[in-house]
Amino acid sequence: MAGTMKPLLTDLVSAVSSVPPNFIRPEFDRPNLHDVISDHSIPVVDLQHLEGPNRSGVVKAIGRACQNYGFFQVKNHGVPNEVIDKMMHVSKEFFHLPESERLKNYSDDPMKTTRLSTSFNVRTENVSSWRDYLRLHCYPLEDYVDEWPTNPPSFREDTAEYCKNTRRLALTLLEAISESLGLEKDYMNSALGKHAQHMAINYYPPCPEPELTLGLPGHADPNAITILLQDDVPGLQVLKDGKWIAVNPIPYTFIVNIGDQIQVLSNDRYKSVLHRAVVNCKAERISIPTFYCPSPDAMIRAAPLMTDPVQHPSIYRNFTYSEYYEKFWKRGLNAETCLDMFKI
Ligand code: OGA
Numbered sequence: 001m002a003g004t005m006k007p008l009l010t011d012l013v014s015a016v017s018s019v020p021p022n023f024i025r026p027e028f029d030r031p032n033l034h035d036v037i038s039d040h041s042i043p044v045v046d047l048q049h050l051e052g053p054n055r056s057g058v059v060k061a062i063g064r065a066c067q068n069y070g071f072f073q074v075k076n077h078g079v080p081n082e083v084i085d086k087m088m089h090v091s092k093e094f095f096h097l098p099e100s101e102r103l104k105n106y107s108d109d110p111m112k113t114t115r116l117s118t119s120f121n122v123r124t125e126n127v128s129s130w131r132d133y134l135r136l137h138c139y140p141l142e143d144y145v146d147e148w149p150t151n152p153p154s155f156r157e158d159t160a161e162y163c164k165n166t167r168r169l170a171l172t173l174l175e176a177i178s179e180s181l182g183l184e185k186d187y188m189n190s191a192l193g194k195h196a197q198h199m200a201i202n203y204y205p206p207c208p209e210p211e212l213t214l215g216l217p218g219h220a221d222p223n224a225i226t227i228l229l230q231d232d233v234p235g236l237q238v239l240k241d242g243k244w245i246a247v248n249p250i251p252y253t254f255i256v257n258i259g260d261q262i263q264v265l266s267n268d269r270y271k272s273v274l275h276r277a278v279v280n281c282k283a284e285r286i287s288i289p290t291f292y293c294p295s296p297d298a299m300i301r302a303a304p305l306m307t308d309p310v311q312h313p314s315i316y317r318n319f320t321y322s323e324y325y326e327k328f329w330k331r332g333l334n335a336e337t338c339l340d341m342f343k344i
């Protein structure tokens with residue numbers, strides 16, 4: 001590659017037949033794909049009966065999944081298949097655009113609200129990850145939509161429609177999660193201030209030596225909840241009892257996980273669990289996480305009902321989400337979660 005400056009992985013892979021040295025992880029931190037559990041997955045929750053006489057049963061199922069896995073999948077979630085298909089399709093089109101067209105959106109500044117980048121944070125990391133990604137802020141929509149790519153031509157329309165739908169689902173899930181903790185239905189909703197919503201479109205090109213690198217190393221998400229859409233290529237893995245579990249794609253199902261902010265609000269009743277993305281040598285993979293979050297000014301602290309001075313004192317100090325978010329991007333993706341920096 002000497003002499004060629006390819007900021008994006010997508011434009012570098014066609015020229016390589018082995019993994020470049022800066023992508024090779026130290027031996028203890030490689031995917032070890034033979035050790036991954038593939039015959040057990042995270043629970044699937046059917047949201048169909050969330051409104052109606054069986055609500056408490058669904059809420060309990062969500063609570064159990066949050067407690068035992070920090071992850072679950074949802075079906076009958078109310079997001080139309082057509083909205084999902086369009087989002088996935090326009091994402092693929094975006095990453096197949098010519099390099100010069102994609103690079104119009106490039107930035108390595110994590111504080112920019114719309115940007116295409118690569119790996120995780122190229123300004124701070126030592127080892128690169130096998131991923132390009134487009135990151136967008138998307139709530140309130142009208143504040144950000146004018147920054148978004150205009151190519152492919154339907155990008156803004158398809159993505160805005162998808163964002164409205166995933167926001168509705170996020171609000172529904174926040175209510176159920178609040179109830180599952182014994183809190184008022186709108187507790188989480190109020191705790192997130194004016195709310196914010198970000199999304200990423202992750203693009204993982206095929207990799208000649210998938211055992212040497214990772215699409216995303218193990219990390220916990222810094223936001224409140226994540227709603228992930230993945231295409232039909234497996235890659236997501238979730239840590240449970242010290243073992244990685246593969247989350248194999250189920251069409252039109254979302255994967256939901258608890259982020260760091262719900263861990264704090266619940267005072268560690270629910271955990272923000274480590275997960276990672278592995279790559280493969282055959283197929284490109286796209287995943288689209290919606291990161292539902294507090295607004296930057298929201299003050300985050302454990303819910304009073306989740307604390308008592310003797311048995312459950314607050315585990316974390318108070319902080320604003322903007323403070324948390326900046327620390328998250330500065331320190332990089334480490335197995336020790338960002339939360340440790342906020343412990344009392
Ligand atoms: C993320 C993430 C998993 C995946 O973007 O935070 O965990 O399957 N992605 O791409």
Ligand code: NI
Pocket residue numbers: 219220221275
């Ligand atoms: Ni994640």
